[in-house]
Amino acid sequence: MRRRQLLATAAALTTVNISPWGHAQALEKPKVTIAVGGKNLLYYLPLTIAEQLGYFKAEGLDVTIVDFAGGARALQAVVGGSADVVSGAFEHTVNMQAKGQPMRAFVLQGLAPQIVLGVNPKTLPGFKTVADLKGKKIGVTAPGSSTHIMLNFVLAKAGLKPSDVSVIGVGASNGAVAAMRAGQIDAISNLDPVITLLQRSGDLQVVVDTRKPAEAEKVFGGPMPAGCLYAPVAFVDKHPATVQALTNAMVRANKWIQQAGPGDIIKVVPESYLLGDRAVYIDGFLAAKPALSPDGLIPPKGPETALRALASVDDKLASAKLDLAATYTNAFAHKANAKYPKG
Numbered sequence: 085m086r087r088r089q090l091l092a093t094a095a096a097l098t099t100v101n102i103s104p105w106g107h108a109q110a111l112e113k114p115k116v117t118i119a120v121g122g123k124n125l126l127y128y129l130p131l132t133i134a135e136q137l138g139y140f141k142a143e144g145l146d147v148t149i150v151d152f153a154g155g156a157r158a159l160q161a162v163v164g165g166s167a168d169v170v171s172g173a174f175e176h177t178v179n180m181q182a183k184g185q186p187m188r189a190f191v192l193q194g195l196a197p198q199i200v201l202g203v204n205p206k207t208l209p210g211f212k213t214v215a216d217l218k219g220k221k222i223g224v225t226a227p228g229s230s231t232h233i234m235l236n237f238v239l240a241k242a243g244l245k246p247s248d249v250s251v252i253g254v255g256a257s258n259g260a261v262a263a264m265r266a267g268q269i270d271a272i273s274n275l276d277p278v279i280t281l282l283q284r285s286g287d288l289q290v291v292v293d294t295r296k297p298a299e300a301e302k303v304f305g306g307p308m309p310a311g312c313l314y315a316p317v318a319f320v321d322k323h324p325a326t327v328q329a330l331t332n333a334m335v336r337a338n339k340w341i342q343q344a345g346p347g348d349i350i351k352v353v354p355e356s357y358l359l360g361d362r363a364v365y366i367d368g369f370l371a372a373k374p375a376l377s378p379d380g381l382i383p384p385k386g387p388e389t390a391l392r393a394l395a396s397v398d399d400k401l402a403s404a405k406l407d408l409a410a411t412y413t414n415a416f417a418h419k420a421n422a423k424y425p426k427g
Contacts, residue, residue, distance in 0.1 A: 119158035119167035122256030123151040124357040126372040130337040139333035154226020173230030174309040175390040177411040189412040191331040194310030196300035196375035202288040214242035220270035223254035231273040236397040276368030306389035335380040335420035339427025380417040
């Protein structure tokens, strides 16, 4: 019933955003394309909820979401001009500033990366430490994605270089599961529901689990912001009302998730996201929920943590002079929370 009411309300809206102060504000760009890498992942659950429950439409937005095999490819779509906004990992904003293509995050989806590094018990039955991964084949969602970045960071802490392993892009769905089960890869850096599915079938031994915010902080040495919406700084500056509308929808989704139970989630997400097993998806949701943002706000120390992680495998970043404050803004999320205090 709630969903039907939302959709009916959305259908009656024009491309106008009502600000927290009650006056109408025309959207500079009501049609927005969002690029995402692995939309079925629980990492991006707030994006799916905002779409499925009509929160974007309720803000006067006509949003098209284009799905790619990994976050790096989603970023390429925005750099290439075929998309406006990325739903992806926060650390890309740091990396892109260093490359002279500044991006700015404006609403958070994940408090922690939710990425799990695990080994294949069939091909590595005697695994003891991360150092044992030297010379092995490791699957990531896509080369250059957040799963790859975390892998490199964990390897570096164990004294290994990125070149010490062979990295293979396996996506974020059934292909990743099949690669592990067939023994095509010795380890995997991926997210839920892929991780939970492999765990339940005995095809994964967990090594590092950043679905737990406390463990993520221990791994990275501080708060590590994860999934977020980010865009070129020029886009954010030129389209403040549009960015506010996007943020409003995402904050509502964040808050809905915090109040939702597994049954609520199952009713909303597309059937294809369940990978053929509802119980696995529910387990994955319960594991990931603590790592999802309750309010869309990016922790102020997050950019420093992201830079440390990136710099551990990139000497150029370690010596780069960056303006980390320019990689994010919480101004839109604060307004969204004022507009929707209860979601």
